[in-house]
Amino acid sequence: MSDVVLRLSGIVKSFPGVLANDHVDFTLKRGEVHALLGENGAGKTTLMNIAYGIYKPDEGDIYVDNRRVKITSPHRAMEYGIGMIQQHFSLVPSFSVAENITLGLKEFGIFPKMESVKKKIESLSQKFGLDVSADSHIWQLSVGEQQRVEILKLLYMNARIMILDEPTAILTPQETENLFKTIREMVKNGASVIFISHKLKEVLKISDRITVMRHGRMLDTIPTSVADERILARKMVGRDVLLKVSKKPSSPGREILEVENLWSRGDKGQYAIRGVDLKVRSGEILGIAGVEGNGQRELAESIYGLRRYTGRVVIDGEDMLPLDVTSRIRRGVAYIPQDRKGLALCGGLPIYYNFFLKVFDSPNFSFNPYMFNPSYLRRGAEQMVKDYSISTPSVDLEAKYLSGGNMQKVVLAREISGSPKLIIAVHPTRGLDVGAMEFIYKSLLRERNKGVAILLIAGDLEEIFTLSDRVGVLYEGEIVGYSKPDESHIEEIGLMMAGVGSIDA
Amino acid sequence: MNQDMITSTVSGAIRAGTPLLFATIGEILTERSGILNLGLEGMMLMGAFTGFAVSYNTGNLWLAVIAAMAVAGLLATLHAFMSITLRVNQVVSGLAIVFLGSGLSGFWGQAYVGVQSPSFVNFKIPLLGNIPIIGEILFDRDPLVYIGYLIVPLVWLFLYKTRYGMDLRAVGEAPDAADARGINVSLIRYIYTIVGGALSGLGGAYLSLAYTPMWVENMTAGRGWIAIVLVIFAIWDPLLAMVGAYLFGGISVLQFGLQVAQIPIPANIMKMFPYLFTIIVMLFTSSERIKKRFGVPSALGIPYSREEKG
Numbered sequence: 001m002s003d004v005v006l007r008l009s010g011i012v013k014s015f016p017g018v019l020a021n022d023h024v025d026f027t028l029k030r031g032e033v034h035a036l037l038g039e040n041g042a043g044k045t046t047l048m049n050i051a052y053g054i055y056k057p058d059e060g061d062i063y064v065d066n067r068r069v070k071i072t073s074p075h076r077a078m079e080y081g082i083g084m085i086q087q088h089f090s091l092v093p094s095f096s097v098a099e100n101i102t103l104g105l106k107e108f109g110i111f112p113k114m115e116s117v118k119k120k121i122e123s124l125s126q127k128f129g130l131d132v133s134a135d136s137h138i139w140q141l142s143v144g145e146q147q148r149v150e151i152l153k154l155l156y157m158n159a160r161i162m163i164l165d166e167p168t169a170i171l172t173p174q175e176t177e178n179l180f181k182t183i184r185e186m187v188k189n190g191a192s193v194i195f196i197s198h199k200l201k202e203v204l205k206i207s208d209r210i211t212v213m214r215h216g217r218m219l220d221t222i223p224t225s226v227a228d229e230r231i232l233a234r235k236m237v238g239r240d241v242l243l244k245v246s247k248k249p250s251s252p253g254r255e256i257l258e259v260e261n262l263w264s265r266g267d268k269g270q271y272a273i274r275g276v277d278l279k280v281r282s283g284e285i286l287g288i289a290g291v292e293g294n295g296q297r298e299l300a301e302s303i304y305g306l307r308r309y310t311g312r313v314v315i316d317g318e319d320m321l322p323l324d325v326t327s328r329i330r331r332g333v334a335y336i337p338q339d340r341k342g343l344a345l346c347g348g349l350p351i352y353y354n355f356f357l358k359v360f361d362s363p364n365f366s367f368n369p370y371m372f373n374p375s376y377l378r379r380g381a382e383q384m385v386k387d388y389s390i391s392t393p394s395v396d397l398e399a400k401y402l403s404g405g406n407m408q409k410v411v412l413a414r415e416i417s418g419s420p421k422l423i424i425a426v427h428p429t430r431g432l433d434v435g436a437m438e439f440i441y442k443s444l445l446r447e448r449n450k451g452v453a454i455l456l457i458a459g460d461l462e463e464i465f466t467l468s469d470r471v472g473v474l475y476e477g478e479i480v481g482y483s484k485p486d487e488s489h490i491e492e493i494g495l496m497m498a499g500v501g502s503i504d505a
Numbered sequence: 506m507n508q509d510m511i512t513s514t515v516s517g518a519i520r521a522g523t524p525l526l527f528a529t530i531g532e533i534l535t536e537r538s539g540i541l542n543l544g545l546e547g548m549m550l551m552g553a554f555t556g557f558a559v560s561y562n563t564g565n566l567w568l569a570v571i572a573a574m575a576v577a578g579l580l581a582t583l584h585a586f587m588s589i590t591l592r593v594n595q596v597v598s599g600l601a602i603v604f605l606g607s608g609l610s611g612f613w614g615q616a617y618v619g620v621q622s623p624s625f626v627n628f629k630i631p632l633l634g635n636i637p638i639i640g641e642i643l644f645d646r647d648p649l650v651y652i653g654y655l656i657v658p659l660v661w662l663f664l665y666k667t668r669y670g671m672d673l674r675a676v677g678e679a680p681d682a683a684d685a686r687g688i689n690v691s692l693i694r695y696i697y698t699i700v701g702g703a704l705s706g707l708g709g710a711y712l713s714l715a716y717t718p719m720w721v722e723n724m725t726a727g728r729g730w731i732a733i734v735l736v737i738f739a740i741w742d743p744l745l746a747m748v749g750a751y752l753f754g755g756i757s758v759l760q761f762g763l764q765v766a767q768i769p770i771p772a773n774i775m776k777m778f779p780y781l782f783t784i785i786v787m788l789f790t791s792s793e794r795i796k797k798r799f800g801v802p803s804a805l806g807i808p809y810s811r812e813e814k815g
């Protein structure tokens with residue numbers, strides 16, 4: 001065991017409504033690159049934030065060089081030689097590169113000697129192939145350059161254990177190549193690296209061992225030499241049956257949603273949706289599988305009217321292009337977004353308010369926004385709380401105090417109560433416990449049986465299989481193929497999700 | 506305008522700008538740490554009152570200044586406790602400080618209305634004070650004005666050239682980044698909220714011990730609010746704060762000058778200028794890129810917690 005530099009043992013960490021880490025064990029050996037692989041929300045970042053002292057674990061122990069340690073703050077972690085590059089960089093935008101690198105280091109007097117710092121930075125960046133000028137300011141740099149600054153920070157303070165959280169997510173292929181060179185160089189110089197990613201190819205290329213996480217649990221650790229894309233895809237999206245919900249065969253009716261040659265840009269201005277075509281009929285669930293960040297959010301938002309697009313979105317025969325969100329809601333579009341706290345609910349408003357947010361605008365007289373009657377709303381809300389078995393002491397409770405599952409039930413109740421024609425559901429059960437999951441599955445299936453068209457966008461294949469009648473795979477903004485929601489196709493779908501090539505369905 | 510009028514306007518601007526300068530520099534330090542303290546008006550009033558009362562009772566001007574800073578610092582500590590430890594809304598807490606400060610100073614100050622106490626007198630700096638015109642304007646003033654001259658470059662050096670200044674700016678701009686580098690965010694916020702409060706107390710003391718050496722209820726007359734506006738005008742920079750403080754001080758002096766010279770710009774319009782200038786500055790600094798460039802404390806007013814997702 002002497003070659004183990006970091007060991008996490010039995011780590012448990014829960015956030016309100018989410019068990020992010022469920023008795024996770026993890027070891028890092030000296031001089032290895034250990035990949036941590038898992039879908040978004042699997043708990044990778046949480047685990048590493050615990051090792052770096054940002055989160056406090058509910059349970060579990062941390063060992064550095066086989067000595068048990070308490071890592072109560074990032075400062076402590078740095079003292080043990082642990083350095084971490086966060087998924088979202090922690091750089092001060094107005095500071096120069098050199099200032100960011102010296103920030104917080106205790107070795108300096110009142111006036112840091114920037115000249116010697118710069119010299120050291122220069123020699124480090126030469127040695128490790130990190131091209132960045134010490135004098136430029138962070139706000140002037142591209143994300144790739146910013147990442148090099150983050151790496152220089154680790155190198156400057158001589159971190160022996162380096163945690164890189166999804167470092168390649170924002171890099172171009174060439175930059176990724178360079179990052180790999182740097183990582184190899186760092187290992188040669190005695191560092192041990194934890195490399196977090198959900199991209200199979202990269203993981204296979206750079207790592208010595210691979211640990212797969214799923215739903216907050218550690219599934220397996222295998223040497224990279226015996227792994228291949230098939231094995232990993234299977235593990236990552238694989239089979240751990242959480243629940244079975246029975247589903248009768250669908251009887252699709254008329255076309256409700258038709259999307260044609262849809263193009264839409266992501267927040268950074270690059271195209272995130274590149275020419276998507278799809279159709280969903282009444283009484284049918286179309287599952288869209290894919291690794292997060294391949295355009296899921298942009299697809300949903302374009303159809304719902306939250307994001308600008310080119311191409312056609314037709315709902316029940318009517319082109320939606322000129323219509324804003326409100327008009328689309330009135331035409332029967334319901335949306336269960338992935339961000340239930342930020343987008344679906346107003347956390348600071350009472351539950352009963354949240355139930356009726358969308359009908360305040362309706363032409364229905366009983367919801368005149370200027371003279372609505374709270375007790376009328378409350379009565380309606382109490383009925384919904386009962387129908388959807390939402391556990392809350394009162395409908396006056398602010399929505400933010402609900403657990404994740406109950407929040408989602410509020411969203412679901414509101415969206416379904418509008419009698420929609422089309423439901424767009426994005427990761428509807430992410431982070432929920434099995435009970436809430438089952439409830440949501442059943443509700444969605446009930447709506448489908450009533451003849452609603454449902455577009456289900458999710459990363460979890462099990463969920464897609466349980467609910468969908470057809471499955472399309474979204475990869476880099478395109479639907480790369482369709483498949484059937486059944487076990488025999490799980491590997492093909494997994495490979496398509498990982499960008500390993502499409503099949504003809 | 507003749508030369509006399511210019512000299513008197515400029516020197517008046519410096520005198521009127523000095524209390525603004527102290528309060529603005531203080532608030533810059535506070536806001537740089539990410540804490541918004543709208544309580545300046547209250548802290549300045551407590552500083553003005555305390556300074557006057559101590560000077561009246563002890564006759565010791567420097568003791569009076571120190572007491573004024575301590576009392577205002579105490580009020581700021583209250584704000585720090587509410588904003589940092591209890592994480593209440595900083596605007597609400599700041600407003601509470603305003604009412605607390607003006608209420609307490611008004612109540613305790615009743616006994617001091619209309620009495621006389623020792624006050625700071627002008628002190629000509631040798632050599633420099635003998636330079637024609639400039640010497641008279643800049644170097645024949647009271648000691649607190651000189652402290653104002655000194656404090657600006659010192660704070661500038663501190664902010665931009667020292668390790669501690671770097672820590673401070675990092676905490677206000679990117680508290681999570683600072684935290685990830687082992688900087689104690691709460692501690693830094695406490696320190697600079699208190700230091701900022703003390704400086705606003707100094708600004709208040711200048712009013713009652715030098716500018717108009719007496720105690721009048723609510724004698725700050727809105728200067729605390731102007732200082733808050735000045736912070737934005739100065740884009741959180743001490744050098745620009747100096748320019749702004751003397752400029753705004755000058756505007757208030759000009760109001761009288763123009764009346765005397767019978768130039769018809771109504772006083773209300775003059776009073777509007779500080780706010781107008783600030784709105785113009787805000788228009789220019791509203792873009793995200795410019796904010797990052799100047800290091801505007803983007804975490805201003807947002808309580809920090811390590812585990813909470815932004």
Ligand SMILES: Nc1ncnc2c1ncn2[C@@H]1O[C@H](COP(=O)(O)OP(=O)(O)O)[C@@H](O)[C@H]1O
Nearest residue numbers: 015018020040041042043044045046431812814
């Ligand atoms: N600070 C937090 N507060 C509340 N929930 C959190 C927090 N951090 C993570 N979570 C939740 O914990 C789960 C795991 O998240 P994370 O560790 O970020 O996953 P990964 O890095 O594998 O994508 C998610 O459901 C996420 O929403």
Ligand SMILES: [Mg+2]
Nearest residue numbers: 044045046087
């Ligand atoms: Mg993550």
